[in-house]
Amino acid sequence: MKYFKWISLFLIAALAVSAVAAKIKLVVWCGGGTEREGLEAAIVEYKKQNPDVEFELVDVPYAQYEQKVRLGIMSGDLPDLVTITYPYAPGYMQYMIDLRPYIQKHLGITPDQYLKAMYDVTAVRIVDTKGEIRYVPLHFTMQCLWVNADYFKKAKIPFPPFGGRSEPWTWEEFVDVLKKVKEANNLPYAMSMQRTAERLFCYLGIRGVKILDENLEFMLDKDPRAKQVLEEFISLFKENLMVPAEWIAAQDPNMAFTGGLTAVLWAGSWSTLDLLKAEKNFVPAYLPKDAEWLSCEGGRFFGAFKTGKQDREEAAAKFALWIGWKGLGYDIYLKKTYHMSAYKEHEVDYDKEVMKQVQAVCGRLAEVTPNWVVTVRNSTVYSRLQTPIVSQMSAVIAGQMNLDEAIKNIRKEYEKLVAELGGKK
Amino acid sequence: MARYIKLIFLIVMLLLYMLPVYYSIASSFKGLKEIYSYPPTVFPQNPSLQGYIEALRKQDMLTYLRNTLFVAVVATIITVMTSVMGGYGLAKGTFIGKITLNRLVVMTLFITAQVIMVPLFVIIRRLGLINNLWGLILPAVYTPTGMFTAIQYMRDIPDEFLESAKVDGASEWAIFWKIVFPLSKPLIAALSIFSFTWRWNDFVLPLLVVNKRSLYTLQLALAVIQGEFGGTPWNTILAFSTLTIIPTLVIFLLFQRFFMRGITAGGLKY
Amino acid sequence: MKKLINSRFLFAVPALVFLFIFVLLPVFSVFVMSFFSWDLLSPPKFTGWDNFLRLLEDKWFWNSIWVSIKLLMMTVPMCFFVPLALAVCLYKETTFSKILRAFFYWPYMMPAVAGTTMFKWLLSYDLGLLNHIIKSAGFSPVPWLLKPTPALFAISLLRTWGMTGLLMMMFITGLQSVPEEFHEAARVDGANRWQTFWYVTFPLLKNTNLLVLTTAIAHVFRDFAGVYVLTGGGPGYSTMVTPLYIYNTAFTQWRIGYAYAMSVVFLLVSFVIAVVTLRVRER
Numbered sequence: 001m002k003y004f005k006w007i008s009l010f011l012i013a014a015l016a017v018s019a020v021a022a023k024i025k026l027v028v029w030c031g032g033g034t035e036r037e038g039l040e041a042a043i044v045e046y047k048k049q050n051p052d053v054e055f056e057l058v059d060v061p062y063a064q065y066e067q068k069v070r071l072g073i074m075s076g077d078l079p080d081l082v083t084i085t086y087p088y089a090p091g092y093m094q095y096m097i098d099l100r101p102y103i104q105k106h107l108g109i110t111p112d113q114y115l116k117a118m119y120d121v122t123a124v125r126i127v128d129t130k131g132e133i134r135y136v137p138l139h140f141t142m143q144c145l146w147v148n149a150d151y152f153k154k155a156k157i158p159f160p161p162f163g164g165r166s167e168p169w170t171w172e173e174f175v176d177v178l179k180k181v182k183e184a185n186n187l188p189y190a191m192s193m194q195r196t197a198e199r200l201f202c203y204l205g206i207r208g209v210k211i212l213d214e215n216l217e218f219m220l221d222k223d224p225r226a227k228q229v230l231e232e233f234i235s236l237f238k239e240n241l242m243v244p245a246e247w248i249a250a251q252d253p254n255m256a257f258t259g260g261l262t263a264v265l266w267a268g269s270w271s272t273l274d275l276l277k278a279e280k281n282f283v284p285a286y287l288p289k290d291a292e293w294l295s296c297e298g299g300r301f302f303g304a305f306k307t308g309k310q311d312r313e314e315a316a317a318k319f320a321l322w323i324g325w326k327g328l329g330y331d332i333y334l335k336k337t338y339h340m341s342a343y344k345e346h347e348v349d350y351d352k353e354v355m356k357q358v359q360a361v362c363g364r365l366a367e368v369t370p371n372w373v374v375t376v377r378n379s380t381v382y383s384r385l386q387t388p389i390v391s392q393m394s395a396v397i398a399g400q401m402n403l404d405e406a407i408k409n410i411r412k413e414y415e416k417l418v419a420e421l422g423g424k425k
Numbered sequence: 426m427a428r429y430i431k432l433i434f435l436i437v438m439l440l441l442y443m444l445p446v447y448y449s450i451a452s453s454f455k456g457l458k459e460i461y462s463y464p465p466t467v468f469p470q471n472p473s474l475q476g477y478i479e480a481l482r483k484q485d486m487l488t489y490l491r492n493t494l495f496v497a498v499v500a501t502i503i504t505v506m507t508s509v510m511g512g513y514g515l516a517k518g519t520f521i522g523k524i525t526l527n528r529l530v531v532m533t534l535f536i537t538a539q540v541i542m543v544p545l546f547v548i549i550r551r552l553g554l555i556n557n558l559w560g561l562i563l564p565a566v567y568t569p570t571g572m573f574t575a576i577q578y579m580r581d582i583p584d585e586f587l588e589s590a591k592v593d594g595a596s597e598w599a600i601f602w603k604i605v606f607p608l609s610k611p612l613i614a615a616l617s618i619f620s621f622t623w624r625w626n627d628f629v630l631p632l633l634v635v636n637k638r639s640l641y642t643l644q645l646a647l648a649v650i651q652g653e654f655g656g657t658p659w660n661t662i663l664a665f666s667t668l669t670i671i672p673t674l675v676i677f678l679l680f681q682r683f684f685m686r687g688i689t690a691g692g693l694k695y
Numbered sequence: 696m697k698k699l700i701n702s703r704f705l706f707a708v709p710a711l712v713f714l715f716i717f718v719l720l721p722v723f724s725v726f727v728m729s730f731f732s733w734d735l736l737s738p739p740k741f742t743g744w745d746n747f748l749r750l751l752e753d754k755w756f757w758n759s760i761w762v763s764i765k766l767l768m769m770t771v772p773m774c775f776f777v778p779l780a781l782a783v784c785l786y787k788e789t790t791f792s793k794i795l796r797a798f799f800y801w802p803y804m805m806p807a808v809a810g811t812t813m814f815k816w817l818l819s820y821d822l823g824l825l826n827h828i829i830k831s832a833g834f835s836p837v838p839w840l841l842k843p844t845p846a847l848f849a850i851s852l853l854r855t856w857g858m859t860g861l862l863m864m865m866f867i868t869g870l871q872s873v874p875e876e877f878h879e880a881a882r883v884d885g886a887n888r889w890q891t892f893w894y895v896t897f898p899l900l901k902n903t904n905l906l907v908l909t910t911a912i913a914h915v916f917r918d919f920a921g922v923y924v925l926t927g928g929g930p931g932y933s934t935m936v937t938p939l940y941i942y943n944t945a946f947t948q949w950r951i952g953y954a955y956a957m958s959v960v961f962l963l964v965s966f967v968i969a970v971v972t973l974r975v976r977e978r
Contacts, residue, residue, distance in 0.1 A: 027636075032649035032650055032651070033649075033650060033651075033658070037483075056637070056638070057638070058636055058637065058638055059638070059649045060649070061632065061645070061648035061649050061651065062651060063648070063651070064632055064648070064946075066946070067542075067632075067946055068632070070734075070735040070736060070949075071543070071546055071633070071735065073735070073736060074735050074736070075546070075547075075550055077550075077555060077636065079636075091736075188821060189821075243821065244820075244841060245819060245820045245821060245840065245841060248840070248841050248929055248930045249815075249819075249820075249840035249841060249846070249926055249927070249929055249930065250926070250927045250929065251815075251819060251820075251822075251840075252657075254461065255461055255463075255819070255822050256463075256821065256822060258458075258461040258462070259461055259462055259463030259822055260462075260463055261463055261821060261822070277457045277458065278457070278458055278461055279458055384948060384949075387943060387947050387948065391928065391929075391931070391932065394929050394930065394931060395929075395930065395931030395932060398841065398842075398843075398929065398930030398931050398933075399930075400843070400930060400931030400932070400933065401931060420732075420950075431784050434780065434784065435781075435784055435785075435795065438777075438781065438799075439795065439798060439799075442798065442799060442801075442802060442856060442859070443798060443801075444817070445802070445810065445813040445814055445817060445856065446801055446802060446805065446813075448813050448816070448817060448824065449805070449809055449810070449812075449813040452813075452816075463822055464827050465816070465822065465823070465824045465827055467824070506709075507709045507710040507713065508710060510706040510707065510709065510710065511706065511707045511709065511710025511711065513703070513706050513707075514703060514704050514705065514706035514707025514708070514710075515704075515707045517703055518700075518701060518703035518704030518705075518706065518707060519700065519701045519703065519704065520700040520701070520704040521700060526711075528970065529719075530714075531909060531966075531969050531970075531973065532962070532965070532966050532969065533714070533718055534909065534910065534913035534917075534969070535913050535916060535917050535962060535965035535966065535969065536718065536722065536917065536962070537917045537918070537919070537938045537941070537942075537958075539919075539938070539941075539942050539945075539946075540725060540938070540941060540945075540954075540955075540958045541718070541721035541722060541725060543735070543951065544720070544721035544724040544725060544728075545717065545721045547724075548716065548717065548720060548721065563713070563717070564717040565717075566710075566713040566717075567710055567713035567714045567717060567718055569718075569913075570861075570910055570913075570914075572710060572714075573906060573909065573910065574865060574868075574906060574910075577902040577903065577905060577906035578868065578869075578872070578902070578903075578906075580902045581869070581872055581902050581903075597702050597703055597705075597706075601706065608872075611867075611868040611871045611872060612868060614868075615864050615865065615867075615868045618800075618864065619861065619864070622803060622804055625804075626804070626806055626807070628807075644806060647806055647808070647809075648808070651808070659812075662808075662809060662812075663809060666805065666806045666808075666809035669806060670801070670804050670805060670806075673804040674797060674801070674804065677796075677797050677800055677804075678793070678797060681793050681796070681797075682793075
């Protein structure tokens with residue numbers, strides 16, 4: 001068996017894998033792709049200043065991120081640092097160290113000053129009920145519109161704020177714009193939107209309807225306007241203004257938008273890098289303004305797990321504050337990933353012009369967004385209600401269910417959750 | 426006439442089956458811009474190696490390849506041995522609860538890996554196999570489909586064969602090696618190919634066991650590229666997955682050569 | 696009288712050890728934990744039969760079982776006869792058939808996400824290649840993933856496409872264990888190919904048939920990776936198969952105990968189906 005030789009060669013090679021570490025080595029769990037690249041770039045700089053620290057970045061598949069974190073917490077095999085997407089962040093706060101003492105020590109400012117430096121909507125996310133600071137913002141995202149400027153030019157329609165119009169559209173105007181731009185360019189649809197509860201929340205919020213109110217009370221069957229506003233959302237699909245496949249079959253909205261089948265993409269600042277790759281004339285624009293003007297923020301946070309090892313926690317907190325504070329590692333990370341800063345009046349000099357527009361549009365939207373948008377979405381009830389909301393709405397759009405039934409189902413799911421969590425959390 | 430019908434059938438099926446495969450390989454040679462363009466292109470308009478370059482540049486492919494090969498090869502050897510022996514034992518052995526045990530094997534066919542994921546993780550951890558390539562091998566040695574295939578195959582071996590050898594005074598061990606094992610060549614070929622494919626494409630165990638980049642397997646690396654926020658570099662993913670298929674293809678052709686040839690040429694002597 | 700146990704059984708011991716540690720033990724703890732409420736973070740709470748009672752009222756769960764069974768009935772005939780036909784054409788050891796086998800096995804080798812995504816792209820209503828071709832030929836596009844029945848059929852196609860390689864190889868293994876003389880003898884008797892196959896070879900393949908049938912049923916029933924990527928269970932809940940529903944309950948809703956209760960029931964249903972199939976086929 002001549003193949004036996006290379007089989008055994010591989011055996012030996014694989015057994016020879018070894019790693020010896022003498023200095024402090026911080027293990028960081030992060031998402032793959034650009035997030036990893038951003039962290040790597042920042043770490044290179046950090047190691048120049050702190051040669052005694054080593055890093056091991058472990059990228060975790062995005063779809064299984066939470067599973068991995070939970071299994072880690074359950075078994076106690078935890079990394080020193082972890083990046084966490086915003087909807088999951090509150091659930092894991094209690095396992096993170098309090099960063100307040102380190103803020104004073106490494107940044108030379110009080111925790112209060114630290115919180116004041118960032119957008120209010122971000123500050124809400126990182127502070128727990130006792131006022132302890134458990135995360136630093138890694139990047140910050142905001143929903144906004146992206147428009148295909150060529151289509152808008154052809155239809156001779158101005159768009160806000162970089163397309164010859166300063167004020168946001170009202171909802172009525174917006175629907176009208178969608179119809180016109182579709183017609184003028186002979187498109188099959190007008191707007192793409194990923195199927196998420198977050199987009200729906202944002203749409204409803206703009207129309208003055210809350211899924212959950214400030215007391216986390218379920219409102220869709222209480223608010224008399226809710227049904228009407230949802231009906232209007234569904235009719236956007238029926239009129240082929242929005243793409244049914246996106247909400248029925250979870251089709252990637254970037255495909256229709258970059259493929260030129262739609263003129264508007266309801267997405268956000270995080271889409272910048274993807275849209276840049278399409279090499280088309282895409283410009284960020286304001287979300288419409290109706291009863292309210294608001295947007296939903298999001299992003300990744302960076303936290304240091306309580307590992308019980310003093311020196312490691314110390315080193316982890318130091319690095320977290322270095323990469324999470326403007327002007328330090330933060331800028332390196334943002335420039336690499338084309339994400340927005342979570343800090344107010346923080347100018348990052350990106351090498352792409354479009355990022356300035358993104359910052360202007362999303363920064364403005366962040367300013368006008370009221371706090372309840374964050375506090376409600378920061379609750380466990382809402383974060384667990386997202387899946388049922390999406391499936392039920394998708395069933396309605398597919399014509400499998402009527403709206404009343406769907407709302408009733410979501411209400412049932414809500415009550416189950418409240419019972420399970422032992423209150424509205 | 427029958428030959429032509431057969432040929433036409435094969436060609437039609439081949440075209441149908443290869444369409445998605447072709448499309449994915451063709452797309453791996455497209456730029457990201459072209460992948461996202463409409464109408465879809467059947468042939469890459471501006472063939473580019475961008476996906477492949479990205480896949481190889483960002484990833485430590487060689488390490489992952491080495492890990493995956495180690496796991497797949499070792500696991501396949503152990504799986505094939507235990508399955509052939511186990512299939513023989515369960516099909517031809519005598520013991521109390523034989524039917525129950527065989528039914529149990531059928532039941533294991535229906536277990537979804539993700540369902541037993543959490544307790545499996547606890548067991549693997551107790552055994553100290555976290556961050557250890559053996560943690561990707563040992564839990565996967567018993568494969569329901571492999572075991573069931575082996576049992577069904579062994580059932581087809583006539584009992585008279587074994588009995589006559591026994592009358593001749595051969596030991597159980599000798600019967601297995603001298604009679605059953607050689608008769609099992611097609612089974613071994615099939616099991617090797619299956620087991621290799623399963624381990625090669627396994628994603629659940631690496632996800633549970635591996636917390637170190639130096640121990641990543643190809644499938645774990647592939648899952649990681651899919652990245653965050655819908656920003657999915659499809660050309661890189663398709664390039665990567667095209668690259669991962671090649672070794673399995675080689676194994677497939679190799680094992681067919683090894684094991685399947687001897688059989689039909691010589692024919693089985695019943 | 697036969698002995699209660701003979702030494703031949705010992706050959707099965709290594710496999711049974713692995714079976715016990717890495718399959719039965721976890722399954723056992725799934726049974727146990729189905730009586731608890733657990734989210735992996737806080738310690739599990741014993742809730743008795745609560746999970747099972749709740750399950751009785753969960754219409755999406757029973758709907759998902761029905762969807763799984765529909766999918767099974769749609770897929771299994773295809774998953775049986777297509778690989779069989781291919782195996783009959785390709786079981787001889789010629790270079791031609793060896794290469795073709797590799798092609799048909801190819802889909803089974805493809806990483807699930809890549810393979811399924813290709814399907815999704817091909818079938819996309821407005822962006823897909825298939826509908827593009829259909830439209831160019833002057834027909835109206837097919838709403839593959841947008842209507843319940845076509846969506847279920849698309850999953851069925853995906854499954855058959857993916858599994859053909861595995862099942863074909865099982866058939867080939869079986870066909871190769873049938874000695875060539877059987878075919879020769881029958882042919883001398885004046886039987887045509889079809890008759891030879893149907894009356895001589897096919898009955899000899901009883902155990903292979905059982906193998907393929909059971910494997911096909913099990914794979915269609917337990918897998919969800921394809922559905923997860925292709926339709927995510929939609930439109931509505933029309934392709935929400937039970938394993939996907941269980942997965943979502945466990946790993947997006949974090950109701951581990953409840954998901955386990957569903958797994959227990961689902962395993963029982965699977966087992967009934969398996970036993971019935973075996974009984975019917977063994978006769």
